[in-house]
Amino acid sequence: xxxxxxxxxxxxxxxxxxxxxxxxxxxxxxxxxxxxxxxxxxxxxxxxxxxxxxxxxxxxxxxxxxxxxxxxxxxxxxxxxxxxxxxxxxxxxxxxxxxxxxxxxxxxxxxxxxxxxxxxxxxxxxxxxxxxxxxxxxxxxxxxxxxxxxxxxxxxxxxxxxxxxxxxxxxxxxxxxxxxxxxxxxxxxxxxxxxxxxxxxxxxxxxxxxx
Amino acid sequence: xxxxxxxxxxxxxxxxxxxxxxxxxxxxxxxxxxxxxxxxxxxxxxxxxxxxxxxxxxxxxxxxxxxxxxxxxxxxxxxxxxxxxxxxxxxxxxxxxxxxxxxxxxxxxxxxxxxxxxxxxxxxxxxxxxxxxxxxxxxxxxxxxxxxxxxxxxxxxxxxxxxxxxxxxxxxxxxxxxxxxxxxxxxxxxxxxx
Numbered sequence: 001x002x003x004x005x006x007x008x009x010x011x012x013x014x015x016x017x018x019x020x021x022x023x024x025x026x027x028x029x030x031x032x033x034x035x036x037x038x039x040x041x042x043x044x045x046x047x048x049x050x051x052x053x054x055x056x057x058x059x060x061x062x063x064x065x066x067x068x069x070x071x072x073x074x075x076x077x078x079x080x081x082x083x084x085x086x087x088x089x090x091x092x093x094x095x096x097x098x099x100x101x102x103x104x105x106x107x108x109x110x111x112x113x114x115x116x117x118x119x120x121x122x123x124x125x126x127x128x129x130x131x132x133x134x135x136x137x138x139x140x141x142x143x144x145x146x147x148x149x150x151x152x153x154x155x156x157x158x159x160x161x162x163x164x165x166x167x168x169x170x171x172x173x174x175x176x177x178x179x180x181x182x183x184x185x186x187x188x189x190x191x192x193x194x195x196x197x198x199x200x201x202x203x204x205x206x207x208x209x210x211x
Numbered sequence: 212x213x214x215x216x217x218x219x220x221x222x223x224x225x226x227x228x229x230x231x232x233x234x235x236x237x238x239x240x241x242x243x244x245x246x247x248x249x250x251x252x253x254x255x256x257x258x259x260x261x262x263x264x265x266x267x268x269x270x271x272x273x274x275x276x277x278x279x280x281x282x283x284x285x286x287x288x289x290x291x292x293x294x295x296x297x298x299x300x301x302x303x304x305x306x307x308x309x310x311x312x313x314x315x316x317x318x319x320x321x322x323x324x325x326x327x328x329x330x331x332x333x334x335x336x337x338x339x340x341x342x343x344x345x346x347x348x349x350x351x352x353x354x355x356x357x358x359x360x361x362x363x364x365x366x367x368x369x370x371x372x373x374x375x376x377x378x379x380x381x382x383x384x385x386x387x388x389x390x391x392x393x394x395x396x397x398x399x400x401x402x403x404x405x
Contacts, residue, residue, distance in 0.1 A: 019355065022355070023354070023355075023358045024358075025360060047387065050386075050390060051355075051383075053335070054355055055356075056332065057336035058336065058351065058355040058356035060251075060332060060336075061250075061251065062250035062254045063254070064254045064258065064260050064263055065260055066246070066263060066264055066267075068247075070264075071242070071246065071264045072239055072242050072243070072246075074268055075268045075272065076235065076238075078272060079235075079272070079275065
């Protein structure tokens with residue numbers, strides 16, 4: 001028999017036909033052709049014997065111990081049982097699952113809400129300024145004034161009131177204040193002259209927005 | 212399909228028709244008629260009797276519910292085996308296919324005219340089937356054990372006929388390689404198969 005490297009057409013057909021000939025479902029001609037082939041092909045005879053034995057073994061009754069009457073009794077009991085018990089169980093499980101998911105979503109929504117409120121209350125402006133960021137520009141007409149250390153607060157207040165100035169910044173690290181005229185009609189030069197002429201003022205210079 | 216198969220199918224259809232009207236006696240007849248072959252068929256999937264009984268009863272519970280929907284597109288046996296196959300796969304997914312110990316099968320329950328011959332044949336078969344996949348064992352059982360055609364097996368397993376042919380071919384090759392046909396034969400190499 002040459003099932004091997006150079007398959008014989010007859011052997012291949014014999015191989016195909018064996019299960020159906022053993023079943024008795026193969027056409028008569030196919031059965032006769034197989035039997036003719038088996039007469040002169042020893043390997044196909046051995047294979048057919050193996051197939052016959054396989055069919056015999058497969059047709060043995062089951063060796064698993066089961067009683068049909070007992071099984072039938074169980075089945076009839078199942079048919080008599082009230083509507084399927086599984087469905088309510090499944091729906092209970094599904095109900096718990098749904099409730100747990102809803103609770104989780106609510107907790108998440110609550111957390112997001114609290115976080116949003118907290119961020120909103122803190123305002124939108126950050127509490128820091130980066131080095132690349134431009135400084136808040138001083139108001140137009142600002143003047144930087146350094147009063148003498150010995151100048152009394154009452155004299156400083158009287159001077160500001162007399163010239164019509166308002167402190168908008170300071171004092172900084174060197175004791176300078178930033179002031180702006182309350183009256184928009186007074187010119188910067190005039191105010192500077194008044195300040196420089198006043199007693200107790202060490203320095204008065206206009207603030208330029210761009211160094 | 213021969214005359215005996217045609218008669219058996221006609222009887223099965225009549226029983227199904229009666230089942231669709233709620234006739235439990237018809238259910239009992241069909242159940243007893245199929246119990247043996249379903250037992251053997253399912254024992255190719257699992258060796259656990261409790262799972263086999265559970266699957267058989269699942270199968271007939273479905274058959275009872277769907278009896279009125281059977282339109283006769285196939286033989287009743289093909290329809291029932293298909294339901295059993297799907298129930299069996301579902302049970303395997305749920306329980307696994309762990310076998311029971313061999314001594315759990317009482318010898319007195321195994322009908323045989325010659326217990327020694329049958330035991331030898333079962334051992335011989337067992338040595339071969341253990342090398343096959345579940346689907347290959349099912350195809351071998353349906354073709355050699357039950358006697359279904361390729362078309363029937365394809366309908367039962369809900370797959371193309373070509374797939375059934377391939378499973379049958381590979382199962383036969385494996386069996387050929389591991390099973391000696393007669394005492395003294397040595398197993399053949401895989402490359403010696405067409």
